[in-house]
Amino acid sequence: MxxxxxxxxxxxxxxxxxxxxxxxxxxxxxxxxxxxxxxxxxxxxxxxxxxxxxxxxxxxxxxxxxxxxxxxxxxxxERLDLSQVFEVYEVREALEGLCARLATIKMAPESWQDLVDLFGKPIEDDIERGDLEAYIVKLELLRRRTIEGAHNPVLADMIDNIQDRTRAIIRRIIVLPGRARIGLEEHRAVLRAMRQGDADAAEAAKRANIRSGAAYLKRYESFVL
Amino acid sequence: MxxxxxxxxxxxxxxxxxxxxxxxxxxxxxxxxxxxxxxxxxxxxxxxxxxxxxxxxxxxxxxxxxxxxxxxxxxxxERLDLSQVFEVYEVREALEGLCARLATIKMAPESWQDLVDLFGKPIEDDIERGDLEAYIVKLELLRRRTIEGAHNPVLADMIDNIQDRTRAIIRRIIVLPGRARIGLEEHRAVLRAMRQGDADAAEAAKRANIRSGAAYLKRYESFVL
DNA sequence: AATAACATTCTTGCCAACATGATTGTTGAT
DNA sequence: ATCAACAATCATGTTGGCAAGAATGTTATT
The missing domain is CATH 1.10.10.10 (Winged helix-like DNA-binding domain superfamily/Winged helix DNA-binding domain)
Known part of the structure; x- marks a missing residue:
């Protein structure tokens, strides 16, 4: 049977x-x-x-x-050791920089206004309240919208892959002293450039944002890993 | 049984x-x-x-x-239609630009001299003779050496993945009228920057090289796909 | 000739059984 | 207590068999 x-x-x-x-x-x-x-x-x-x-x-x-x-x-x-994290961050910088550039080129400048607004007072309130989860939700929205705006599925898949590997680390960086506020200014710079349709500036700002995160990680590595 | x-x-x-x-x-x-x-x-x-x-x-x-x-x-x-090819080329530009940058930063400038030499008279001879296979072997060597020099396995894997998808297309572009000679000048510009330890210039030159290939493809798309 | 109904074929997705080899546990000797 | 030899356990990698459903082929009807 x-x-x-x-x-x-x-x-x-x-x-x-x-x-x-x-x-x-x-x-x-x-x-x-x-x-x-x-x-x-x-x-x-x-x-x-x-x-x-x-x-x-x-x-x-x-x-x-x-x-x-x-x-x-x-x-x-898999466990990422520190050197691997920085390797991934190098790639992340290039890919997310490209993503910001493509989104800026391919989307109408006005289409970013809602995000510019969201990254004004509402997100300031999140940080003032120490509500980092709400802050992260907004970051994720920005990230999603940028990927959608880039209209490049190959790129989207690669960025998602990188995200899968680094998501937990990213959260740990965000809670480091002063990081959220600095990060916010950087995201605003990206959004400003996108809103103005300046693809070079958007790419440069996004790359600077990722590098800045990596520098934070390096500074606090003994607390994060 | x-x-x-x-x-x-x-x-x-x-x-x-x-x-x-x-x-x-x-x-x-x-x-x-x-x-x-x-x-x-x-x-x-x-x-x-x-x-x-x-x-x-x-x-x-x-x-x-x-x-x-x-x-x-x-x-x-999978078959890549034309729009997908350009999507892949966008990503390729970012990744190979990063690769050239990292290789320039992480390797001693002198370590590129043999490639600078190889991309002098020997490769000129290849093109004069119309021996594109030999030319391609040298391009592959440059590509390999740059990836190794970048010391970033995540990046290497992604670039290999892109290469798997585009290899046949790349060959078709190389044989287009005048492409090999233009491509050679662009590769030389990349090598020059690397030899001088100028990471920004290396990245920019490599990105320009990929974009130039994509432009060639666009110009001759009806012959290539 | 065109269409519908039914049968056959094709290939994956799944299940059960089992071989393999690495790791862990037990026993006996010193 | 330590070490060696052997047994047991564990989980994958492989094989054979079969269900499912889509596509193709065949036959009957209009």
């Missing part, structure tokens, strides 16, 4: 994408912190999908640099 | 990487041209590996944008 074998029907790809998204989220938020062990059989049971599906997900996650697969031992969430 | 089942032992990962490398090569050289169908069972037989191994490879290839998996129908080699 053996159980039926075979496919669970359509939507295999959807299931795989759901699992992938869930694991990406957990890894990037450090809910699955670096060093965590991931087992095919456990995840297969947890998500009610086949082991084959999990292996698919692992393939993607490893290609995105989020996990390392260890033959016969499972997979482990 | 059933055949034995089970693992073929160690080296599963190595087998997978070998197959992955082989398919990346075929796809990037258009030996498997865009639109080609890839079937798990066929490749499994061809490479003498399990279907699961091929599925692993497919996962990586699809994440790298080289193939698209179609549920129940196999996978197909």
């Amino acid at each position: 053996t159980t039926k074998r075979g496919s669970k029907g359509a939507n295999g790809t959807k299931r795989m994408l759901d699992v992938l998204g869930a694991l990406r989220e957990r890894i990037s938020r450090h809910e699955l912190p670096p060093g965590s062990k991931l087992l095919e059989a456990e995840l297969s049971a947890e998500f009610s999908v086949s082991r084959a599906c999990i292996r698919d997900v692992f393939g993607v996650l490893s290609q995105r640099g989020l996990i390392r697969r260890i033959p016969q031992r499972g997979a482990v969430v | 059933t055949t034995k089942r089970g693992s073929k032992g160690a080296n599963g990962t190595k087998r997978m990487l070998d197959v992955l490398g082989a398919l990346r090569e075929r796809i990037s050289r258009h030996e498997l041209p865009p639109g080609s169908k890839l079937l798990e069972a066929e490749l499994s037989a061809e490479f003498s590996v399990s279907r699961a191994c091929i599925r692993d490879v497919f996962g990586v290839l699809s994440q790298r944008g080289l193939i698209r998996r179609i549920p129940q129908r196999g996978a197909v080699v």
Whole structure:
């Protein structure tokens, strides 16, 4: 008396994408912190999908640099050491600088006005109140809108990949002494340039913003990592 | 009387990487041209590996944008339409510009002298003779050396990914009327800046070189795609 | 000839079983 | 207590089998 074998029907790809998204989220938020062990059989049971599906997900996650697969031992969430963080930041600077440039070129200057407004008094209030979660929500909106405005899916995917790897670190940088206020001024400079349709200035400002974050990280590295 | 089942032992990962490398090569050289169908069972037989191994490879290839998996129908080699080519070129400009900058910063200026020499008379001879294969070998050497000099594995992987997608197009651009000579001058400008340790100039020259290639593509698009 | 209904084919997605090899645990000898 | 030898455990990598659903092919009807 053996159980039926075979496919669970359509939507295999959807299931795989759901699992992938869930694991990406957990890894990037450090809910699955670096060093965590991931087992095919456990995840297969947890998500009610086949082991084959999990292996698919692992393939993607490893290609995105989020996990390392260890033959016969499972997979482990990658840990970025300090030098790797700076390597990722170098790439982040180039890609997000390009993103700001493309968004400025491809979108009408007026389309950024709502964000310019949002980054005025409302976000000042967030920082005054110490409500960094609200601040971060606004940063994420800016980031999303810039990516959308760039109209370049290849770039978007790469930036998302970088984001998956650095999200937890970025949060740690934002809470460092004085960082939120400095970061805000930098974001405003980016938005000003975009609002004026100045692609060179937007790119330069965004690159400066990323470098500034990296410098903050370097200054406080013993507190962050 | 059933055949034995089970693992073929160690080296599963190595087998997978070998197959992955082989398919990346075929796809990037258009030996498997865009639109080609890839079937798990066929490749499994061809490479003498399990279907699961091929599925692993497919996962990586699809994440790298080289193939698209179609549920129940196999996978197909992605075709870049013109707008996608330009999207990739935008990203390529940013990444290779960064690469030139980092290589200039991180390597001693003298370390580029052999390449400066190589891009003197020897490569002139290549172009005079119409020996574009030899020219391309030298370009590949420059590219490799720049990536190595940048000492950033994240960046290297991304640039390789872009290269996989654009390699065949790049070859088509190089043979366009007058392109090789113009390209050579641009590469020389990059090398000059690197030799002088001028990272800003190196980045700008490399970006200009990529943009120039894209402009050539736009001018001759009906001949290339 | 065109269309609808049905059958067949094709390939993936899934399940179960098992081989492999690395790691951990247990036992016996010194 | 320490070390070596052996056994057990663990998790992946592979194989064979099969369900599912989409596409293609065949047949019947108008």
